[in-house]
Amino acid sequence: MRMHGAPRVLLCMLAITTAACAAGAPSRGATGVYAARPPPLAERLAGPPWSWMEPEQLAPDTGSQSDEELLAWLISADRAQRAEAQVRLLPRGESLLPGLESLAAGARDDEARSALLEFIQLLTRRRVHPELLGGHPELSALSAKAVARGQGLVAFWEVEPAPRELIEEQPVVLCGNDGRPVSRLRIEGRRLQELRDKLATLGGLALPGVERLLASPSATVRLQGVVLTAALGLRPIQATLERLRNDPGEVELDARYEASDLAVKAGRASWRSRVSISQRASLVARRLDAVGRQVREDDKPLYRIEDGIVEWLGGIRKTGAADDNPSLFDMLSGDLINGLRQGGGMDATDAQQYWNRVRPAWRLFWMTVGARVDDYRREDWFALLDSRNGYQLRQEPGSGDEAVLRIEAPVGVEAEVVAFPTVPNDAVVVQRGVLPLTLSFKEPVYTLGIRLRSGGDWVDSGPFFAPRKGARMTVWLQPEFFQRYLKERAARR
Numbered sequence: 481m482r483m484h485g486a487p488r489v490l491l492c493m494l495a496i497t498t499a500a501c502a503a504g505a506p507s508r509g510a511t512g513v514y515a516a517r518p519p520p521l522a523e524r525l526a527g528p529p530w531s532w533m534e535p536e537q538l539a540p541d542t543g544s545q546s547d548e549e550l551l552a553w554l555i556s557a558d559r560a561q562r563a564e565a566q567v568r569l570l571p572r573g574e575s576l577l578p579g580l581e582s583l584a585a586g587a588r589d590d591e592a593r594s595a596l597l598e599f600i601q602l603l604t605r606r607r608v609h610p611e612l613l614g615g616h617p618e619l620s621a622l623s624a625k626a627v628a629r630g631q632g633l634v635a636f637w638e639v640e641p642a643p644r645e646l647i648e649e650q651p652v653v654l655c656g657n658d659g660r661p662v663s664r665l666r667i668e669g670r671r672l673q674e675l676r677d678k679l680a681t682l683g684g685l686a687l688p689g690v691e692r693l694l695a696s697p698s699a700t701v702r703l704q705g706v707v708l709t710a711a712l713g714l715r716p717i718q719a720t721l722e723r724l725r726n727d728p729g730e731v732e733l734d735a736r737y738e739a740s741d742l743a744v745k746a747g748r749a750s751w752r753s754r755v756s757i758s759q760r761a762s763l764v765a766r767r768l769d770a771v772g773r774q775v776r777e778d779d780k781p782l783y784r785i786e787d788g789i790v791e792w793l794g795g796i797r798k799t800g801a802a803d804d805n806p807s808l809f810d811m812l813s814g815d816l817i818n819g820l821r822q823g824g825g826m827d828a829t830d831a832q833q834y835w836n837r838v839r840p841a842w843r844l845f846w847m848t849v850g851a852r853v854d855d856y857r858r859e860d861w862f863a864l865l866d867s868r869n870g871y872q873l874r875q876e877p878g879s880g881d882e883a884v885l886r887i888e889a890p891v892g893v894e895a896e897v898v899a900f901p902t903v904p905n906d907a908v909v910v911q912r913g914v915l916p917l918t919l920s921f922k923e924p925v926y927t928l929g930i931r932l933r934s935g936g937d938w939v940d941s942g943p944f945f946a947p948r949k950g951a952r953m954t955v956w957l958q959p960e961f962f963q964r965y966l967k968e969r970a971a972r973r
Contacts, residue, residue: 509556509557509558510556510557510558510561511549511552511553511556511561512543512545512549512553512561513541513542513543513839514553514556514558514560514561514843517541519560519840519843519844519847520533520537520538520840520843520844520847521537522844522847522848522864522867530860530863530872531864531867532864532867532868532872532958532961533844533864533865533867533868534868534961535868535869535961535964535965537840537868538823538824538840538841538844538868539840540824540836540837540839540840541835541836541837541839541840542836543836544832545568545832545835547569547572547579548579550565550568550569551565551569551576551579551580551583552583553565554566554569554580554583554595554596554599555583555587555591555592555595555596556595557591559846559850560842560843560845560846560847562595562598563792563796563842563846564835564839564842565599566598566599566602566792567785567788567789567792568788568831568835569599570602570603570607570788570791570792571607571788573603573607573608574607574608574612576603576608577608577612577613577615577616577619578616580596580599580600580616580619581616581617581618581619583596584596584616584618584619584622585618593622596622597622597623597626598683600613600619600622600623600683600684600685601626601682601683601684601685601795602683602684602792602795602796603684604623604683604684604685604687605683605684605687605712605713605714605715605795606684606713606714606715606768606791606795608684609687609715609717610623610627610684610685610687610688611688611717623685626682626683626685626686627682627685627688627689629682630679630682630685630686630687630688630689630690631688631689631692632689633675633678633679633689634689634690634692634693635689635692637675637693637701638692638693638696638701641698641700641701641704642669642671642672643700644669644734645667645668645669645671645672645673645704646665646666646667646668646669646672646703646704646707646731646733647665647666647668647733647734647735647736648663648664648665648666648733648734648735648736648753648755649663649664649665649666649735649736649737649738650663650735650736650737650738651663651664651737651738652737652738662763663735664738665703665707665733665755665760667707667711672704672708675708676708676711676712679708679712680712683795684714684795686712686714687714687715687716690705690708690709690712690714690716691705691716691717691720692705693705693708694706694709694716694720694724695720699727699729699730699731699757700731702724702727702729702757703729703731703755703757703760706724706757706760706761706764707760709764710763710764710767713794713795715768721761721764721765721768724757724758724761725758725761725762725765726758727757727758727761728757728758729756729757729758730754730755730756730757731754731755731757732752732753732754732755733752733753733754733755734750734751734752734753735750735751735752735753736750736751781828781829781830781831781834782821782825782826782828782834785825785828785831785834786817789813789816789817789820790813790817793809793812793813793816794809794813808856811856811858812849812856812858815858815861815862816845816849816861819841819845819861819862819865820838820841820842822841822865823837823838823840823841823842823865824837824838824841825837825838841865844864844865845861848860848861848864849861859874859875866943867958867961868961868965869942869943869961869962869965870957870958870959870960870961870962870963870964870965870966871930871942871943871955871956871957871958871961871962871965872955872956873945873953873954873955873956874953874954875947875948875951875952875953875954876951876952877950877951877952878950878951878952880950881922881949881950882920882921882922882949882950883920883921883924883925883947883948883949883950883951883953884918884919884920884921884947884951884952884953885897885918885919885920885921885925885928885945885947885953885955886916886917886918886919886952886953886954886955887915887916887917887918887930887954887955887956887957888915888916888954888955888956888957889915889916889956889957889958889959890958890959891959892914892915893914893915893932893933893957893959894912894913894914894915894932894933895912895913895914895915895917895930895931895932895933895957896909896910896911896912896913896930896931896938897909897910897911897912897917897919897928897929897930898910898928898929898930898931899925899927899928899929900926900927900928900929900944907929910928915957921947924949925946925947926946927944927946928944928945928946928947929942929943929944929945930942930943930945930955930957932957932959932962932963932966934963934967939963939966939967939970940966940969940970942962942965942966942969
């Protein structure tokens with residue numbers, strides 16, 4: 481069951497320009513299917529202060545795109561179109577450079593060049609080392625300012641480094657657990673945090689500067705470079721990684737237990753520890769080569785596409801705050817992936833079919849959430865996806881220890897709330913009446929469903945709800961959408 485926080489509506493619209501550039505220059509407006517079909521618009525209906533989606537608004541697209549067309553999408557004024565091209569082209573790596581060079585040669589206005597630079601910053605994080613841009617004059621010139629910016633930031637740090645910027649945070653291990661968990665190095669010094677955040681705006685073009693830190697004669701600066709490499713998600717050249725994995729240097733740091741009740745019981749609040757550069761570099765190298773799941777030759781295309789989306793989403797972060805709170809990024813990427821699966825991607829047999837199916841939901845994501853990792857409100861994303869099926873919900877703190885469920889609708893409709901105390905087919909009617917209905921539960925509630933009267937029959941339960949103790953859950957129904965959803969759901973069984 482998805483739990484939600486306080487309501488907040490994000491309904492900013494994308495500005496889509498349709499004017500073409502000068503003769504010979506690539507188009508700067510939305511193109512292809514993005515131009516042919518408008519993005520889904522959320523409509524406000526009577527009742528709650530949030531919006532609803534017609535199911536037809538998320539119907540699949542048709543058609544196909546070549547790599548050449550996707551390259552042109554990289555400089556589209558439509559953020560969603562540009563982002564789709566970035567995700568789909570990113571795995572091509574170095575093979576894209578000739579096409580990007582030609583695109584850069586034809587892109588002369590500032591907006592087009594800025595959009596292309598955005599993709600180069602993504603591509604150079606892990607797929608293409610910035611030094612490979614040197615053989616492509618247009619790309620090299622386009623990237624030069626960002627590379628110089630990173631070099632300048634690092635040069636200043638080399639002159640005036642701050643040694644006490646890192647702290648080692650040690651997990652607390654329960655008695656009887658085997659193995660010693662790996663500690664985490666946190667950037668707590670203000671100056672190193674500022675350096676990290678400034679470098680983060682450069683994407684992979686910060687790498688030449690960071691590699692200077694990794695080659696520093698100071699063990700402290702080399703360790704700071706290793707931590708920055710991990711925080712920014714950068715892949716240094718293999719020779720640099722190998723050298724660091726054999727680095728004999730050690731750095732003494734302040735250490736503490738991670739914040740938890742167990743840490744308090746463990747005793748010492750802080751101490752000094754010695755951190756091995758080679759060990760930390762080995763951890764970074766393994767993380768760069770790791771995948772979130774076991775990759776197999778017979779993988780469904782869906783999984784490979786989703787891996788690319790997660791890599792891309794990690795690359796568009798422009799602040800180090802996500803490094804301080806990685807769980808927030810994990811939640812955002814998981815919610816996006818699950819939303820696209822609900823949008824039709826789950827059973828796609830190839831990448832083209834996947835994007836045709838999920839593109840409406842993808843555009844909706846960019847209209848309402850975008851890539852604002854630090855300002856993400858998952859209840860808004862979930863509410864719009866659920867609304868096509870005729871319901872939305874909000875869960876917020878209540879008063880007392882009871883679990884409260886309130887069901888509302890724009891007009892009075894007859895409904896019943898059912899519980900499933902044993903097996904799904906053993907439904908018990910908890911309450912029946914004309915909406916709105918409010919129910920309170922002193923005991924834990926695990927599975928509740930809603931039925932609506934359709935003619936002389938009760939339409940079978942659809943989504944399940946589980947209000948938690950001490951919280952108030954409000955479910956708002958749009959009866960027409962909900963009735964249709966329940967009937968379609970019953971027909972699929």
